[in-house]
Amino acid sequence: MIGTNPFPKPFGSPLASPFSGPQKKPKKAEPREQSLPRFVNYLADYSGCGHWRILWPEQVINMTQRGISQSTTAMVADPRWYQGVKCVKLQRQASKSQLDFIKHLKKVQQEHGFKIIYEVDDVVFREEIPDYNKFKFAFDTAEVRDNCIQIMDLADEITVTCDFMRKLFQSKLTNKKITVIPNFVPNNWMGYLFNRGRVQQALEKHKKKPRILYTGSGAHYDVSNKNGGVDDMSAVNGVIRKTVNKYQWVFVGAFPPPLADLVKAGKIEFHAWKSLLDYPNFIANLGAQLMVAPLTVNNFNNSKSDIKFIEACTLGIPCLCQDMHTYEGAPDDLKFKTPEEFEEKLDWIVNYKNRKRYFRNIGQLRDIGAARTLELNENVGAHMEALMTDYGSPKREYLKRWNP
Numbered sequence: 001m002i003g004t005n006p007f008p009k010p011f012g013s014p015l016a017s018p019f020s021g022p023q024k025k026p027k028k029a030e031p032r033e034q035s036l037p038r039f040v041n042y043l044a045d046y047s048g049c050g051h052w053r054i055l056w057p058e059q060v061i062n063m064t065q066r067g068i069s070q071s072t073t074a075m076v077a078d079p080r081w082y083q084g085v086k087c088v089k090l091q092r093q094a095s096k097s098q099l100d101f102i103k104h105l106k107k108v109q110q111e112h113g114f115k116i117i118y119e120v121d122d123v124v125f126r127e128e129i130p131d132y133n134k135f136k137f138a139f140d141t142a143e144v145r146d147n148c149i150q151i152m153d154l155a156d157e158i159t160v161t162c163d164f165m166r167k168l169f170q171s172k173l174t175n176k177k178i179t180v181i182p183n184f185v186p187n188n189w190m191g192y193l194f195n196r197g198r199v200q201q202a203l204e205k206h207k208k209k210p211r212i213l214y215t216g217s218g219a220h221y222d223v224s225n226k227n228g229g230v231d232d233m234s235a236v237n238g239v240i241r242k243t244v245n246k247y248q249w250v251f252v253g254a255f256p257p258p259l260a261d262l263v264k265a266g267k268i269e270f271h272a273w274k275s276l277l278d279y280p281n282f283i284a285n286l287g288a289q290l291m292v293a294p295l296t297v298n299n300f301n302n303s304k305s306d307i308k309f310i311e312a313c314t315l316g317i318p319c320l321c322q323d324m325h326t327y328e329g330a331p332d333d334l335k336f337k338t339p340e341e342f343e344e345k346l347d348w349i350v351n352y353k354n355r356k357r358y359f360r361n362i363g364q365l366r367d368i369g370a371a372r373t374l375e376l377n378e379n380v381g382a383h384m385e386a387l388m389t390d391y392g393s394p395k396r397e398y399l400k401r402w403n404p
Contacts, residue, residue, distance in 0.1 A: 044092035118155035132222035165303035177391040184374035190280040202287040210350035213288035218254040313369030
């Protein structure tokens with residue numbers, strides 16, 4: 001924009017913009033600002049992944065004055081932009097132009113000495129992405145797979161969301177410097193919404209027909225029948241159909257195609273996907289007694305974050321999870337392996353006769369959710385350690401919990 005310096009603070013160039021008119025003497029930076037480390041993040045998107053892995057951690061880092069972090073989707077080639085930068089993070093980059101950019105960035109790195117992190121929260125290897133996943137097309141070429149591998153091998157470190165994913169990536173890459181940083185829930189986004197009275201009121205109100213909630217996108221369903229109808233919900237669709245008069249089934253985001261007739265008949269409640277801004281409050285006020293998280297057991301799903309379970313814990317809602325690596329942190333009584341066990345545990349959890357145990361469990365789940373609050377010193381500290389220290393550094397105190 002005319003009149004704007006193309007090198008804004010805190011990454012400012014000493015060169016004046018030719019469009020900015022007479023130059024005033026710049027205001028001297030405060031000592032605290034001068035001493036803060038600076039970070040640049042290249043986002044893959046501004047949706048959930050971008051927020052969980054980049055924007056929300058950045059927000060807390062900036063607000064708590066641990067550093068000065070700036071995110072963008074526009075690749076900046078000018079070496080002057082990286083003066084004083086401590087770390088550059090690239091999120092899920094996969095194209096040929098992005099590969100060319102990181103090769104350029106490696107040359108700039110020699111001058112400015114910053115660290116390069118490749119951040120990824122989903123498996124990007126085409127052979128591991130299920131055929132039913134509607135986003136597979138984005139990675140379903142040999143060229144994209146090769147680009148991803150080259151970019152990751154050029155990075156100084158790779159960050160992922162869970163240990164299964166770390167081991168899977170190490171088996172496929174030359175670069176073995178892979179660090180786990182789980183997803184953490186911002187208190188100012190969801191954590192503040194917990195209300196025990198609301199949970200109790202919902203349990204009383206729906207004691208005759210408990211409300212059971214599933215949230216998820218259409219990526220979980222074999223919409224195009226590419227996988228013979230087998231997807232993340234296919235194993236439990238029969239249980240849902242069987243219990244549709246016993247429970248109030250609520251779907252947010254998308255619903256399984258085989259259950260479309262029940263949605264059309266009003267026997268299953270459906271709500272379209274909500275924006276990140278509206279999602280927490282909407283979910284908190286649906287009056288659900290239970291959330292469910294079925295998944296097909298495969299390498300792609302085992303590499304997923306457990307964030308659906310952690311969100312439920314944060315809101316004080318039990319979540320019945322597939323028994324797999326993804327949800328290994330969930331209590332055993334909130335995990336199932338078979339459709340029969342799924343049906344049995346539904347009743348065991350939401351039966352009004354078991355309400356005393358239900359409320360005891362809520363307290364335990366809230367403790368799990370509280371430990372995964374982003375604003376906690378040890379959790380934002382884990383992000384800072386990855387940005388500020390080298391892989392394997394003995395200075396990594398907070399990351400040891402997730403990377404023993």
